[in-house]
Amino acid sequence: xxxxxxxxxxxxxxxxxxxxxxxxxxxxxxxxxxxxxxxxxxxxxxxxxxxxxxxxxxxxxxxxxxxxxxxxxxxxxxxxxxxxxxxxxxxxxxxxxxxxxxxxxxxxxxxxxxxxxxxxxxxxxxxxxxxxxxxxxxxxxxxxxxxxxxxxxxxxxxxxxxxxxxxxxxxxxxxxxxxxxxxxxxxxxxxxxxxxxxxxxxxxxxxxxxxxxxxxxxxxxxxxxxxxxxxxxxxxxxxxxxxxxxxxxxxxxxxxxxxxxxxxxxxxxxxxxxxxxxxxxxxxxxxxxxxxxxxxxxxxxxxxxxxxxxxxxxxxxxxxxxxxxxxxxxxxxxxxxxxxxxxxxxxxxxxxxxxxxxxxxxxxxxxxxxxxxxxxxxxxxxxxxxxxxxxxxxxxxxxxxxxxxxxxxxxxxxxxxxxxxxxxxxxxxxxxxxxxxxxxxxxxxxxxxxxxxxxxxxxxxxxxxxxxxxxxxxxxxxxxxxxxxxxxxxxxxxxxxxxxxxxxxxxxxxxxxxxxxxxxxxxxxxxxxxxxxxxxxxxxxxxxxxxxxxxxxxxxxxxxxxxxxxxxxxxxxxxxxxxxxxxxxxxxxxxxxxxxxxxxxxxxxxxxxxxxxxxxxxxxxxxxxxxxxxxxxxxxxxxxxxxxxxxxxxxxxxxxxxxxxxxxxxxxxxxxxxxxxxxxxxxxxxxxxxxxxxxxxxxxxxxxxxxxxxxxxxxxxxxxxxxxxxxxxxxxxxxxxxxxxxxxxxxxxxxxxxxxxxxxxxxxxxxxxxxxxxx
Amino acid sequence: xxxxxxxxxxxxxxxxxxxxxxxxxxxxxxxxxxxxxxxxxxxxxxxxxxxxxxxxxxxxxxxxxxxxxxxxxxxxxxxxxxxxxxxxxxxxxxxxxxxxxxxxxxxxxxxxxxxxxxxxxxxxxxxxxxxxxxxxxxxxxxxxxxxxxxxxxxxxxxxxxxxxxxxxxxxxxxxxxxxxxxxxxxxxx
Numbered sequence: 006x007x008x009x010x011x012x013x014x015x016x017x018x019x020x021x022x023x024x025x026x027x028x029x030x031x032x033x034x035x036x037x038x039x040x041x042x043x044x045x046x047x048x049x050x051x052x053x054x055x056x057x058x059x060x061x062x063x064x065x066x067x068x069x070x071x072x073x074x075x076x077x078x079x080x081x082x083x084x085x086x087x088x089x090x091x092x093x094x095x096x097x098x099x100x101x102x103x104x105x106x107x108x109x110x111x112x113x114x115x116x117x118x119x120x121x122x123x124x125x126x127x128x129x130x131x132x133x134x135x136x137x138x139x140x141x142x143x144x145x146x147x148x149x150x151x152x153x154x155x156x157x158x159x160x161x162x163x164x165x166x167x168x169x170x171x172x173x174x175x176x177x178x179x180x181x182x183x184x185x186x187x188x189x190x191x192x193x194x195x196x197x198x199x200x201x202x203x204x205x206x207x208x209x210x211x212x213x214x215x216x217x218x219x220x221x222x223x224x225x226x227x228x229x230x231x232x233x234x235x236x237x238x239x240x241x242x243x244x245x246x247x248x249x250x251x252x253x254x255x256x257x258x259x260x261x262x263x264x265x266x267x268x269x270x271x272x273x274x275x276x277x278x279x280x281x282x283x284x285x286x287x288x289x290x291x292x293x294x295x296x297x298x299x300x301x302x303x304x305x306x307x308x309x310x311x312x313x314x315x316x317x318x319x320x321x322x323x324x325x326x327x328x329x330x331x332x333x334x335x336x337x338x339x340x341x342x343x344x345x346x347x348x349x350x351x352x353x354x355x356x357x358x359x360x361x362x363x364x365x366x367x368x369x370x371x372x373x374x375x376x377x378x379x380x381x382x383x384x385x386x387x388x389x390x391x392x393x394x395x396x397x398x399x400x401x402x403x404x405x406x407x408x409x410x411x412x413x414x415x416x417x418x419x420x421x422x423x424x425x426x427x428x429x430x431x432x433x434x435x436x437x438x439x440x441x442x443x444x445x446x447x448x449x450x451x452x453x454x455x456x457x458x459x460x461x462x463x464x465x466x467x468x469x470x471x472x473x474x475x476x477x478x479x480x481x482x483x484x485x486x487x488x489x490x491x492x493x494x495x496x497x498x499x500x501x502x503x504x505x506x507x508x509x510x511x512x513x514x515x516x517x518x519x520x521x522x523x524x525x526x527x528x529x530x531x532x533x534x535x536x537x538x539x540x541x542x543x544x545x546x547x548x549x550x551x552x553x554x555x556x557x558x559x560x561x562x563x564x565x566x567x568x569x570x571x572x573x574x575x576x577x578x579x580x581x582x583x584x585x586x587x588x589x590x591x592x593x594x595x596x597x598x599x600x601x602x603x604x605x606x607x608x609x610x611x612x613x614x615x616x617x618x619x620x621x622x623x624x625x626x627x628x629x630x631x632x633x634x635x636x637x638x639x640x641x642x643x644x645x646x647x648x649x650x651x652x653x654x655x656x657x658x659x660x661x662x663x664x665x666x667x668x669x670x671x672x673x674x675x676x677x678x679x680x681x682x683x684x685x686x687x688x689x690x691x692x693x694x695x696x697x698x699x700x701x702x703x704x705x706x707x708x709x710x711x712x713x714x715x716x717x718x719x720x721x722x723x724x725x726x727x728x729x730x731x732x733x734x735x736x737x738x739x740x741x742x743x744x745x746x747x748x749x750x751x752x753x754x755x756x757x758x759x760x761x762x763x764x765x766x767x768x769x770x771x772x773x774x775x776x777x778x779x780x
Numbered sequence: 781x782x783x784x785x786x787x788x789x790x791x792x793x794x795x796x797x798x799x800x801x802x803x804x805x806x807x808x809x810x811x812x813x814x815x816x817x818x819x820x821x822x823x824x825x826x827x828x829x830x831x832x833x834x835x836x837x838x839x840x841x842x843x844x845x846x847x848x849x850x851x852x853x854x855x856x857x858x859x860x861x862x863x864x865x866x867x868x869x870x871x872x873x874x875x876x877x878x879x880x881x882x883x884x885x886x887x888x889x890x891x892x893x894x895x896x897x898x899x900x901x902x903x904x905x906x907x908x909x910x911x912x913x914x915x916x917x918x919x920x921x922x923x924x925x926x927x928x929x930x931x932x933x934x935x936x937x938x939x940x941x942x943x944x945x946x947x948x949x950x951x952x953x954x955x956x957x958x959x960x961x962x963x964x965x966x967x968x969x
Contacts (some may be wrong), residue, residue: 142855145825146871153957156829179865532831544830 010388017385024291031294035243035302039363041284051474052630061583064204065234066460067194071227077192078181080471083222093211097199105229107574115558120163123522131537136161158552160669186463195462208236230686233457242448246302246587257309257744261737270397278319285315285378287604292373304366306753313741315378317734324730331387341716345709346379348653354704355649361638365767403725413773424676427683440694445693446751470598471608473622483514483591502612504600509584529558538573587700642694648700673703673770681763699759707767736767795811802916811899814944816843819963829959888930892937917942
């Protein structure tokens with residue numbers, strides 16, 4: 006090796022080592038933050054928090070199938086018994102009798118501080134008469150059996166008042182004493198993990214524990230277990246992305262190596278040719294890691310496309326300089342390659358400004374990858390390769406390719422007609438081109454999502470679509486605000502706008518509320534005499550209510566219900582999941598339930614907004630937020646694509662300095678975009694925002710070919726070497742992006758299926774339209 | 781000879797009621813044939829806590845084998861429906877659904893009436909010892925819980941009726957309280 010070669014190699018090696026150190030220390034993630042907004046609105050923040058740490062994100066649903074009902078119930082009880090002891094699980098419910106005793110005891114012993122009916126009027130003579138008469142009437146009812154034992158201590162029916170607000174209507178089915186699916190064929194458990202929804206490792210551990218405990222508890226039996234929930238989706242999606250990344254990179258690397266070997270027939274040249282690729286891929290990850298701190302798995306998966314794109318530069322270099330020598334190549338071809346790199350860079354750079362973090366990462370990754378690959382080709386490759394490398398002579402392919410170009414150029418008019426037809430098809434179907442929501446980008450398979458729907462329906466699991474959110478500086482203020490908002494919501498229940506709501510204040514009232522309820526309780530003497538008066542005509546004699554008097558007197562002395570008092574009940578979990586301490590205060594979530602029945606599962610948004618206006622509570626419809634989020638992304642991606650396109654046009658305009666040349670370079674690229682999109686639509690693909698980005702990339706990547714034809718057309722002539730290098734470079738690019746089309750990850754698939762065919766079309770159409778006809 | 785004759789007569793006497801026998805199997809058969817109907821009811825609950833019985837009235841509808849609706853009109857309108865194992869109670873604006881499979885004791889309790897209505901002897905004998913007296917026109921079926929857990933709730937259930945119609949059901953609870961439900965068919969289907 007010559008001295009410049011050694012120096013160049015050492016510089017490259019040092020840079021690579023430094024890069025490797027950064028990558029080694031990088032944090033990789035395959036979670037949903039890829040999709041979550043970088044700059045969320047207040048409503049979107051609620052959505053993000055819920056997805057990352059909300060209760061619903063920590064819910065795992067477990068179904069046990071096979072065997073008979075007794076076997077399933079035993080397995081369900083065993084599983085609950087095992088899991089409940091583990092710190093990984095906050096709560097494990099399977100509907101077993103007795104599991105709610107602690108909750109009932111808590112509610113009963115604090116009923117005079119918790120019941121919403123406790124007001125001074127309730128303990129007047131009239132109030133007592135009415136509420137006690139109600140309870141006596143209730144004895145006549147079939148439900149009377151349940152309240153009879155409580156009556157002497159709770160004659161005013163506070164227990165019923167408290168339970169009335171709870172969602173008692175929707176209980177899972179049961180069989181053999183535990184929850185079962187609606188068809189009764191599976192036992193069902195509902196599990197809350199300690200790990201947050203965003204903690205994919207924690208979710209994976211929890212899921213594996215459920216599976217292993219189940220397997221250990223039912224050795225050799227015919228019972229099967231099925232899980233679903235956001236945590237499982239996160240784990241599966243990470244698994245998919247991990248597998249895809251290695252699978253796709255392997256496929257595209259092997260295919261490209263095969264192409265390179267065919268072209269070079271030299272292991273040395275092939276290795277050198279991969280140098281810019283490896284450098285670019287490494288640089289991309291380093292740049293993302295340094296800029297964002299976390300590298301998304303999908304970003305790395307995009308590497309397979311980058312490989313196809315970055316290998317082009319070394320192909321140009323080796324094929325084109327083999328005849329001309331390095332100096333000639335730098336002088337004659339490098340400016341064109343450089344312009345191609347810059348247009349690609351413009352395309353990728355547009356994505357940097359996206360509020361969709363995944364997109365911004367893809368942009369930075371590809372931008373730095375392409376630029377570094379080009380720089381390595383320009384500055385490192387020539388000294389390393391030396392001046393005399395044995396390049397296989399491919400000039401015999403030149404005439405073949407030229408004949409092909411001549412044929413293509415004869416097709417100009419048919420292609421223009423085809424393009425017009427395609428434009429017409431797109432215009433007619435413009436309403437149906439786009440996928441309407443964010444689920445288009447989800448990696449959850451249709452099968453998994455069907456299982457999830459079925460389990461959710463069986464277990465009546467909350468979907469937490471509607472939520473009122475309150476923020477306050479401290480816990481007391483938060484609870485007071487929740488109580489104020491609750492009053493408004495009670496009004497909405499009365500008018501049938503909503504079916505119900507949950508509130509942490511139901512089990513943990515604010516201190517002010519507890520004080521006011523306590524102040525409503527009369528002294529023992531006053532109560533005694535009022536009871537006498539109230540019950541003169543009642544079948545219930547006041548003399549039998551000693552327990553009631555005792556309990557009231559006790560509560561007047563009792564201390565407040567605190568968060569600690571809830572420990573050991575499942576109500577603690579309910580309160581903790583709805584009352585959250587944040588770095589800058591407290592926030593309260595009030596999940597709203599739809600009225601159901603003929604009103605369906607939707608809540609009318611406007612009346613709720615109006616009722617909550619002024620209470621400080623923010624009403625959020627999660628589904629709506631998701632849709633808005635997606636539409637924001639789509640809107641932004643459209644703007645960014647247009648901006649990227651404008652930047653490419655500006656760059657070309659400045660460099661080419663001729664409107665005619667600019668137009669001839671752009672025409673084939675635009676035709677390629679139209680034909681690809683029409684093709685995708687006709688093939689039944691619903692477009693989403695990554696297809697849109699793909700369109701931008703067709704222009705950014707395809708411009709390389711158009712520029713070579715343009716250059717040939719303007720004095721340089723089109724030699725066989727250039728043609729061959731373009732054909733090979735196009736093939737590798739198409740392989741790189743085409744591999745992504747095989748992906749099950751919608752983000753990668755969309756870009757691949759758009760850019761892969763787009764790149765090939767861009768080359769063919771450039772051959773067809775750029776340059777004088779050579780018939 | 782005389783001895784044998786007496787023996788025959790004795791056997792004949794023994795056999796006579798057997799041929800026209802009204803036994804549990806026959807009652808169950810009769811009941812099972814009854815596919816449904818509507819009845820007015822008056823229920824009196826005698827509760828030691830209260831000085832007077834609580835009285836409620838309304839209508840009951842039964843359709844075989846496992847649908848039962850009890851619509852109380854006084855003192856408060858309330859509807860209780862039993863559909864398979866789901867017991868729903870609707871009262872004023874509140875609706876409560878209880879899955880009885882969650883609560884085996886309550887299920888056994890409900891089975892007493894459901895098993896009688898549908899003539900399901902096996903279901904009844906799962907939880908109760910059955911004693912029948914009277915004849916087809918006027919029978920009394922007594923159910924004594926065989927399971928300790930159920931006996932802790934109800935000591936005895938007495939169902940009486942004629943032919944395939946049930947006229948009254950009395951529950952004697954473990955705490956001494958009892959309720960008597962009298963039914964008058966509106967029209968038999």
